[in-house]
Amino acid sequence: MSGIFDKVRHTTGLGLNENELYERAFTRGVLLHDFKKAADIFQDAARKFSESGNQAMAAQASANSMLYHYLATGQTNNLSALIQTLRGLQQIESIGLPGEMMPVEPLCAELDCRMVEAIIAQALDDVVRLRDLHKLASAKFQAIIPHSLITYAYIRSGDGHHENTEERYFYHHGMYQFYEAMIRKDSDPSAAAADLSLAMQSFRRCNDQSWLQKVTTLLENWRISRTCWICHREMQGFELHFSMCRANVTPYTQHLLEVLHQDNSTVNLASTQIAVCNPCGSMVTFKAAEEADKVRQELTAKLEHAYTLIKNLESRVRQLERRTPLVK
Amino acid sequence: MRVGNEQPMEKQDIHAILDSLDIQIALGKIDQLTYNALKQKWLQMLENQPLAEASDNLAQSSIIAPLTPPSTPLMQEQKQPTTIEVLACPRCGAPANISDVAQDRSQPIQCLFCDTVYTLHQGQDNTRKLKQELKAWLDQMIVSNGYAGNSIDVNARRFIFSESLYPTLKKDIDRRIETFENIAEAPIVQVKETLTLPGYRPDPRLIALGQGDNQWLKTLSTRVSAQQLQDFAIAPDDKRKLQQLQLRILNLIYYANIAQHLATPGVTSYHVVRQNVIALQKGCQEGIEDIVNEPYRSYLTTLDARMSGNIQMLDLMISTSDREQNGVPETMLVQIDLAINQLEKARQLALTCTYNPLYTVPLQLGIQKDIVSAHIFQAIVRCYEVVTRTRSEEFGSFYEQLINYIYGLTRIETADHLLWLLISVGRVLMARTGDAPIPILMDWSWLQTTVESHRRTSTFGFSSETGQVIRQHFHPYWAAKLHYTEVNGILDKQGSVREGLLLIDATSPNEAIVVPLLSNTPALMTLQMALHNFNFLDKQVVSLPALLTKAMAERAMKAYTNQHQSELKVTTVRTIGVIYLPAAAIQYTSKKGSRALILSWLNGVNQNLDNLLVQTQQFLQKYGI
Numbered sequence: 001m002s003g004i005f006d007k008v009r010h011t012t013g014l015g016l017n018e019n020e021l022y023e024r025a026f027t028r029g030v031l032l033h034d035f036k037k038a039a040d041i042f043q044d045a046a047r048k049f050s051e052s053g054n055q056a057m058a059a060q061a062s063a064n065s066m067l068y069h070y071l072a073t074g075q076t077n078n079l080s081a082l083i084q085t086l087r088g089l090q091q092i093e094s095i096g097l098p099g100e101m102m103p104v105e106p107l108c109a110e111l112d113c114r115m116v117e118a119i120i121a122q123a124l125d126d127v128v129r130l131r132d133l134h135k136l137a138s139a140k141f142q143a144i145i146p147h148s149l150i151t152y153a154y155i156r157s158g159d160g161h162h163e164n165t166e167e168r169y170f171y172h173h174g175m176y177q178f179y180e181a182m183i184r185k186d187s188d189p190s191a192a193a194a195d196l197s198l199a200m201q202s203f204r205r206c207n208d209q210s211w212l213q214k215v216t217t218l219l220e221n222w223r224i225s226r227t228c229w230i231c232h233r234e235m236q237g238f239e240l241h242f243s244m245c246r247a248n249v250t251p252y253t254q255h256l257l258e259v260l261h262q263d264n265s266t267v268n269l270a271s272t273q274i275a276v277c278n279p280c281g282s283m284v285t286f287k288a289a290e291e292a293d294k295v296r297q298e299l300t301a302k303l304e305h306a307y308t309l310i311k312n313l314e315s316r317v318r319q320l321e322r323r324t325p326l327v328k
Numbered sequence: 329m330r331v332g333n334e335q336p337m338e339k340q341d342i343h344a345i346l347d348s349l350d351i352q353i354a355l356g357k358i359d360q361l362t363y364n365a366l367k368q369k370w371l372q373m374l375e376n377q378p379l380a381e382a383s384d385n386l387a388q389s390s391i392i393a394p395l396t397p398p399s400t401p402l403m404q405e406q407k408q409p410t411t412i413e414v415l416a417c418p419r420c421g422a423p424a425n426i427s428d429v430a431q432d433r434s435q436p437i438q439c440l441f442c443d444t445v446y447t448l449h450q451g452q453d454n455t456r457k458l459k460q461e462l463k464a465w466l467d468q469m470i471v472s473n474g475y476a477g478n479s480i481d482v483n484a485r486r487f488i489f490s491e492s493l494y495p496t497l498k499k500d501i502d503r504r505i506e507t508f509e510n511i512a513e514a515p516i517v518q519v520k521e522t523l524t525l526p527g528y529r530p531d532p533r534l535i536a537l538g539q540g541d542n543q544w545l546k547t548l549s550t551r552v553s554a555q556q557l558q559d560f561a562i563a564p565d566d567k568r569k570l571q572q573l574q575l576r577i578l579n580l581i582y583y584a585n586i587a588q589h590l591a592t593p594g595v596t597s598y599h600v601v602r603q604n605v606i607a608l609q610k611g612c613q614e615g616i617e618d619i620v621n622e623p624y625r626s627y628l629t630t631l632d633a634r635m636s637g638n639i640q641m642l643d644l645m646i647s648t649s650d651r652e653q654n655g656v657p658e659t660m661l662v663q664i665d666l667a668i669n670q671l672e673k674a675r676q677l678a679l680t681c682t683y684n685p686l687y688t689v690p691l692q693l694g695i696q697k698d699i700v701s702a703h704i705f706q707a708i709v710r711c712y713e714v715v716t717r718t719r720s721e722e723f724g725s726f727y728e729q730l731i732n733y734i735y736g737l738t739r740i741e742t743a744d745h746l747l748w749l750l751i752s753v754g755r756v757l758m759a760r761t762g763d764a765p766i767p768i769l770m771d772w773s774w775l776q777t778t779v780e781s782h783r784r785t786s787t788f789g790f791s792s793e794t795g796q797v798i799r800q801h802f803h804p805y806w807a808a809k810l811h812y813t814e815v816n817g818i819l820d821k822q823g824s825v826r827e828g829l830l831l832i833d834a835t836s837p838n839e840a841i842v843v844p845l846l847s848n849t850p851a852l853m854t855l856q857m858a859l860h861n862f863n864f865l866d867k868q869v870v871s872l873p874a875l876l877t878k879a880m881a882e883r884a885m886k887a888y889t890n891q892h893q894s895e896l897k898v899t900t901v902r903t904i905g906v907i908y909l910p911a912a913a914i915q916y917t918s919k920k921g922s923r924a925l926i927l928s929w930l931n932g933v934n935q936n937l938d939n940l941l942v943q944t945q946q947f948l949q950k951y952g953i
Contacts, residue, residue, distance in 0.1 A: 011820045031813040031823030033897055096899045097811065099825065142685060169685060190499070197506055201686050223503075 013041070018048035022061055025068075026098040033096075035072035035154075039065045059088050067107075071095070071154045076118035083111050095150065106147045113140045113168070114151065121158070131179035134172045141169035160208070167206045174202030174211060185222070189237040193222045226275035227263035230284075234263070235277040243281060244273035346370050418454035419444040420538065421546040422581050422607070440603045442538065442585045443596065458550040466556055469493055482562055489560035494569060497557075501548055501573055507533065511583050512631070513690035515697035516605060516638040517645065519704055520593045521731055522743045528697060530587035537580070538588025545584075549577045568618060575611050582608045595649040602642040609635035627683035627691070630674055634695050637670035641702050648723060655723050657713035664706045671699045700743050707750035714757045715951045733947045737940060738837055738875045745877050752804070752873035752906070756865065760953050765862035768802065768908040769855070769929060775800075778927050779914055793916040793923075801941060802866075803911035803928055804834040804874035806881035807859060807904045810844070810889075813897035825899065829855055830888065832881045834874035834906060836934040840884035843932040844892075851930070859907055867953070870945050872937070874906045913937070 009015045013024060022045040029038025042065035049058035066082040069075070086092065086104045094100040116137040123129045145165050152162035161171040177199035185192040196219040203212040221238040228235055228242060235242040249267050257264040266275040276284075346367065415424035420442035436445045469492050470480070480488070508531075515528055522528040537545060551557060552573045561570045582604040589597040589604075612632040619625045644663045648655050678692040712726050734740070734749050758764040779795040786792050808830045813823040826847040833841035845852040865871045876884075882903055889898040911928035926933050 027822040027824060028820075031825065031897065031899075032815065032821060097825070100900075145685065146679060166685070166689060170689075173686070194502070197502070198686065201506075201509055205686070205689065 018045050018052055018054065018057070018061075021045035021048060022057070023098075025061075025064065026093075030068065030096060030098065035068040039067075039069035039072060042068060056089075059085055060092060063089060063092055067092075067095070071151065074155050076115065079111055079115045079118065083108050083115070086111070095154065102150075106144065107150055109140070109144045109147070110150050113137060113144070114155075116140060117157070127179050127182050131176055131183060134176035134179060138169055138172035138176050141165055141172060145169060161206050170202045170206035171208060174199045174206065174208065174215070177202060178211070178215060181218075181222075185237065185240055189222055189241060193219055193236075196222065227266045228277035228280055229266050229274040230276055230280040232262075233277060235275075240278075242275050242277045244268060244271070245276045245281060246272060247274045248272065249274060346374075415448070415451045415455055416458075416546070416549065417442060417444055418446055418450055419540045420581055420585055421542060421549045422578070422585070424451055441582065441600065441607065442588070443600045454546075455550075458546060459554075461547060462550050462554050462556065465551060466554075469496065485560045486562045486566070489562070489566055493557060493560055494566065497548075497551060497573060498569075501552070501576060504544060504548065505576060505580060508580060508583070509686070510690045511580070512687070512694045513697075514583070514587065514694060515590075515701055516586060516601070516634070516694070517641045517698055518590060518593070518701040519645075519708075521746060522701060522704065523591065523593070525740070525743045525746065527693075528701075528743050530591045534584045534587035535591055537584035538586075542581075542584065545577070545580060549581065552577050571618070572615075575615055578611060579608060582611075595646060598642050598646045598649065602639060602646065605635050605638050605642065609639070623681070623683040626677070626681045627687060630677040630681050630688075630691060630695075633670065633674035633677050634691070634698065637667050637674055637702075638698060640667035640670055641698070641705075645705070657709050657716055657723075660709045661706065661713060664702060664709060668699060668702045668706065671695060671702060675699060697743070700747055704743065704747045704750060707747060707754050710754045711750065711757055714754070714761055714763065714953070717761070718952060721951075729947075729950070733943060736943050737873065742877075744879065748877040749873060749875065752875075755906075756871045756873050757953055759863075759865040760867050760871065760948070762864050765864050766908060767859050767861060767905065768863045768865065769858040769861070769910060770863060770866075771854075771929065772800070772910055774929055775910070775912055775927070779912075782914070782925060782927065783916060784918070791919045793918040796915045796917070798913040798915050798924070799941065800869050800910065800912045801937075802869055802871040802908040803933060804872055804906050804908055805843075805930065806832040806834050806874070806876060806878070806885075807855070807907050808832075808881075808885055809900075809902045809904055810846075810896075810898060811900040812846070813899065814847070815897070823897065828852060830885050830901060831855075831907075831930060831932075832876065832884050833932060833934045834876045834881065835872055835937060835940055837875050837880060840887065841932045841934055842884060842888045843930045844888070855907070858909075859904055865908070870941060870948065871908060872940055872944055875940075878903055913941070 010020070010024070013021075013028075016024060021041055025038045025041035025045060029035065029041055042061045046058050046061035046065055049055075049061055063082060063085040066078050066085065070078065070082065086108050089104050091101040091103050092107070094102045116133055120130065120133045120137065123133060147165055149162060149165055149168070152168075156162055157168070159171055161167045177195045181192040181195035181199065184195060196215050200212060200215045200219060203215060222236070222240055224238040225234055225236040226238070226242050227233065229247075238244075249269055249272050251269065254264055254267055254269055257267065268274070416422065417424055417439035420439060422439060422441035424437060425440055436447055437451065438445050470488060472492065511531075511534070513527075514531060514534075515522070518528055523530070536542075552570065558567070558570065561567045585604045586601050589600045609632055612628045612635065616625060616628045616632065619628060640663065644660065644667060648660060675692065675695045678688060678695055681688045681691070708727060708730060711730055712721070712723060715721050715726060730750075730753070734746070734753065737749065740746050740749065755764065755766055759766045759768075775797065779797065783795045784793045810828040810830045812826055812828065814826045815821055815823050828847050828849070829845040829852060831843040831845065833843075845855060882901075885901050885903075889896065889901055892898070909929040911926060911933055914925045914927055916923050916925060926935050926937055
């Protein structure tokens with residue numbers, strides 16, 4: 001009778017004690033790769049362990065519940081609590097294997113990195129914040145470089161770098177240097193180029209072709225210096241602090257530069273362009289816009305006047321048209 | 329205005345400088361801020377000038393020394409035409425080793441670092457050209473800072489160094505060396521067989537530098553090591569920064585020479601590589617003394633340890649290549665062990681090094697390659713040691729034979745693959761000579777039954793096949809412990825962990841042959857016991873080396889478990905090692921013809937073994953093993 005009762009208990013999961021629930025989480029959840037179900041059963045087991053006063057097992061079951069919930073959903077809101085619970089333990093079952101234990105420190109360290117990555121995913125266009133977060137992430141990954149990644153086989157990173165800790169370190173280091181360059185580009189293009197150079201090396205190390213190409217192109221441009229055609233100041237950073245603007249240039253123009261021992265790379269005969277720094281270029285643009293606005297305002301006033309006249313004339317025509325039948 | 333031991337400038341000099349500043353600002357060579365600062369400074373000096381002029385007589389007194397101390401003239405060549413120059417090799421740019429300054433200018437000098445022979449005269453010509461270029465560059469740098477003339481005071485020199493010379497030089501060096509930042513990833517020592525393998529090919533850009541396509545490198549080397557430049561590095565910190573630039577440039581020269589000579593390995597090349605490695609190590613050791621930054625210090629210590637291991641390895645390779653008579657393999661093995669221990673020590677240092685991973689990771693990879701190269705040499709010597717126990721054999725000849733045999737077995741993809749093949753051959757040899765047992769299953773009882781079960785029979789027996797065992801051999805398989813989930817129940821499914829084995833035929837690199845032995849397989853227990861049953865190989869039976877590396881086997885296992893994930897739900901696969909199982913080549917003959925089949929104790933076995941079996945048999949017979 002008790003055999004049948006036991007079978008019913010185990011089949012339905014009702015009336016199980018804490019140890020049976022803990023085991024059930026593995027047999028009905030983890031081993032069947034149903035991590036969501038495993039998380040729920042671990043949670044029940046944790047509650048029962050807690051009720052029975054076994055706080056150590058309650059913490060272990062709770063940690064497993066949060067861990068498998070994270071692995072099943074990818075939701076990061078419980079990561080902080082998970083890390084805190086894990087820190088109270090010495091070891092925990094290896095993911096997917098009930099009989100094997102692993103130390104909690106490497107898992108905590110990796111989850112700590114994942115927390116920073118979760119914040120990075122939310123810091124959309126805040127360059128300064130992104131720089132700081134990527135720097136923090138790279139420092140955290142650097143500290144665990146000898147260890148293998150634990151959770152990335154289950155929850156992939158969105159950036160395609162999940163082979164090893166080293167790869168993740170280089171990705172974040174590259175991103176940190178990239179944002180550092182973005183912050184410094186307006187004050188010191190040389191320093192920004194040096195940052196991009198480091199970013200390039202990091203992206204090369206983690207084989208991120210997309211970022212590598214982007215950074216390499218920027219680096220090449222930002223290293224170029226040209227003397228501004230208008231103010232004669234040397235500016236560093238193509239499409240950053242100077243640009244090439246269309247102008248009527250002739251061989252005589254170039255000859256003149258050579259005779260005067262001036263920077264002849266400031267002019268490009270083939271594309272009929274000259275180098276203009278951003279202040280000069282923008283000044284011309286703004287002045288042109290101002291002048292255009294003046295013209296527009298003048299013409300708008302004239303048009304409005306003409307429109308009023310037309311309206312008046314139209315109204316007179318309509319009046320005349322109304323009178324015409326009477327005349328007829 | 330006096331600075332230290334300097335004398336006041338002439339009024340006309342200051343006017344000249346102010347004129348020069350005006351020209352610089354007009355040409356756009358300096359910005360307004362610099363112009364204002366410098367103009368202010370020189371105008372102030374001009375204001376103080378009457379005082380200085382009044383004390384003209386004092387100019388000769390002992391208190392006021394020349395602006396540029398005689399010991400450190402700004403333009404050495406102008407003032408001291410017979411000065412002693414630091415010569416560099418006209419080809420690689422490494423410092424020349426001139427012991428006797430009064431040496432005959434037409435006497436040949438051999439560069440220790442690139443093996444080029446040149447005369448002192450050629451060396452001086454080359455140095456002179458580079459110095460002219462240096463002078464032009466220095467003049468340009470100094471003038472662009474608003475200075476002119478031959479005499480510049482200490483403060484101005486310090487200013488020029490920190491504001492212009494050092495940043496410009498560093499920027500040039502950074503940009504040039506940027507593409508060589510992974511230099512430490514290249515192996516320093518290697519045998520010629522690894523030269524064509526991925527990751528071991530010397531960098532073509534470095535080879536080009538070593539072959540003399542290096543004008544920029546020589547120019548930068550001249551600039552960074554010039555006495556004239558050092559005169560500007562007055563503060564100790566400036567001196568240190570300059571030394572670091574020198575070290576980077578010199579290191580690149582040495583690495584380029586190493587790459588160039590590794591491309592054509594031989595006794596002479598090993599000697600040249602050794603000189604460069606010693607120079608690299610010397611640079612490291614000198615650097616360590618001055619470095620206060622602990623992470624960088626640990627990086628240099630790691631480099632130093634690496635170079636020590638490489639020097640030991642080069643010494644061994646030089647002595648084995650040099651020696652005409654047979655080497656003593658036992659002594660060679662002891663030397664290799666020492667070198668490998670030293671390289672392992674370097675690897676440990678690299679793993680714990682706290683310096684920037686951008687530099688430590690390439691260094692770790694480079695050391696790993698050195699270790700693989702050393703292990704390759706060790707595996708060759710181990711095989712040689714086994715062979716020479718019973719017969720006399722010349723090392724060079726054995727080396728060639730062994731390599732030919734190895735390359736005849738399969739296409740070698742990586743250095744790790746080459747190393748594994750050598751280790752695998754060595755294991756077979758040592759298991760046959762009774763030195764080192766290996767896991768083996770010595771069970772031939774299955775053979776007759778299996779031969780019979782594969783025999784094709786006809787209904788009336790007229791054209792039935794007869795099976796004949798042509799050749800028996802021991803066949804290598806990679807074995808891995810497999811944990812998988814067995815699912816029970818229909819409505820209430822539950823999983824339980826089961827243990828099994830995955831076996832990969834180690835002779836089939838192109839097409840993976842995977843045999844799973846799950847918990848209910850009868851053969852599982854036999855094999856689990858055999859994995860712990862170490863035995864020597866029978867000399868009468870051919871034993872094949874394992875052609876698959878551990879990584880290749882693990883790739884095949886991963887592909888298999890991914891493919892069968894839904895049914896097995898594999899939790900872990902842990903590689904155990906190679907096990908030898910009995911196998912045989914069978915010839916089935918009937919009236920219709922004949923066919924050949926390889927049968928093994930396991931169901932899955934590579935059927936294309938003819939070449940492997942023939943080559944292995946010939947090799948074993950040749951050396952009587």
